[in-house]
Amino acid sequence: MTRNNVRLLLGCLLVASRGGAEMPSLSYNPTYSETVRFLVAAGEASELVSVATIGQSAKGRQIPVAMVHDPRVSPLEVTRILVLARQHGNEPAGTVAVLGLLKDIMAGRGELPAQLSRICLVIVPMINPDGAEANRRSNARGADLNRDWIYRKQPETQAVEYLFNLWDPHVVLDLHELHWNDKHGLNTIEAPQAGVSLAAMGDDSRRLQSLILARLKGAGFPARVSSWDESCNMNLCHRHYARDHGRVSLLFESERQGLRTPLPRRAAMHRIGLDAVLDYYATDGMELRYPRLALAPASPEGGPLMPELGANAAEGISLEARPAEPAVMIVSPELDRPLSGQVRLQVEVEGIGDLSYISIRIDGQSRFFSNRGPYAFDLDTARLGAGRHAILVRAHRRDGSVVEQEYLVTVS
Ligand SMILES: [Zn+2]
Structure with a gap:
């Protein structure tokens, strides 16, 4: 300074x-x-x-x-x-x-x-x-x-x-x-x-x-x-x-x-x-x-x-929020801690008006699809094996465009 x-x-x-x-x-x-x-x-x-x-x-x-x-x-x-x-x-x-x-x-x-x-x-x-x-x-x-x-x-x-x-x-x-x-x-x-x-x-x-x-x-x-x-x-x-x-x-x-x-x-x-x-x-x-x-x-x-x-x-100062930027996210569980056993991935979307469906890919493989909320997906982490895995969650709009978020997780 x-x-x-x-x-x-x-x-x-x-x-x-x-x-x-x-x-x-x-x-x-x-x-x-x-x-x-x-x-x-x-x-x-x-x-x-x-x-x-x-x-x-x-x-x-x-x-x-x-x-x-x-x-x-x-x-x-x-x-x-x-x-x-x-x-x-x-x-x-x-x-x-x-x-x-x-x-x-x-x-x-x-x-x-x-x-x-x-x-x-x-x-x-x-x-x-x-x-x-x-x-x-x-x-x-x-x-x-x-x-x-x-x-x-x-x-x-x-x-x-x-x-x-x-x-x-x-x-x-x-x-x-x-x-x-x-x-x-x-x-x-x-x-x-x-x-x-x-x-x-x-x-x-x-x-x-x-x-x-x-x-x-x-x-x-x-x-x-x-x-x-x-x-x-x-x-x-x-x-x-x-x-x-x-x-x-x-x-x-x-x-x-x-x-x-x-x-x-x-x-x-x-x-x-x-x-x-x-x-x-x-x-x-x-x-x-x-x-x-x-x-x-x-x-x-x-x-x-x-x-x-x-x-x-x-x-x-704007005390009220502006309209949400489009986002899709996994809100539960907390993915920065190691996962084990059965987990339920809960997905939320914000600011996506014309949502068609949600998809989840794990390590590049399609795993889940749903067009009906609330979006929750049961994952048996034992089937993934111990180590690092990439979870890609996508919100697909009706016009074909996609909003996505990737998470790197550890399975213990
Ligand atoms: Zn903290």
């Missing part, structure tokens, strides 16, 4: 009129439009919060970002922390946690305002608004965003990469939740394994991991650590920012969703982790820990880098 770049950013983000904003209430599990209205109000109420958009989802919903920084301190002089929540639409705990943090800032609670001489936060509360609205893991095109970080084919991952390049954060935190069928079920903090070759900042991932683990256990949250090396799937966000950009990068997974782990408790786990990271970097700032980062190239000429989401932003 160049100085010029920073000035431009602040110029287009700072909202002239502050105060007097009504604080919208947040429900237990805030919807997209509640989240946007809350962010706009936060930007109006606090001089420490600026809001903007970084792009649009597949269905055309704006993806909001909130910057928490002291306007008297240059973002170049502090540790910049990027917090990503809700890549998976059915994992609301991260969203609830970061909105809670903003709420505390607006109420003047907590340590963060005083810490902003050393750190600043860039928060994306809802990367996948279409998935969040549908309570679905994938985006509106049926893509798992956290398996899209090598090529970044989806508008949501492209928007986050754009934000990353703009702010050049030192630290990336990606907030997720474990689902009811996860085998460990414990709050998990993942960092790169020792020995994964990273830039100077890589080691801090493991120090932070230990700190967060201790804080979680101290607060009565059962927790574990996990690690990855380069034989693991590198299509995940936190691995991408660690390996490809050399940043401190952690994955938080809150404990298994269930009756004893209601949403506020899962959000509390994320908040404990976040606060630990903020305390760590506020204690002694970037200048003590890292050499100054190489600066990103200058911004392109003209036009705001991030459209404003302040002042009259409630009008500027």
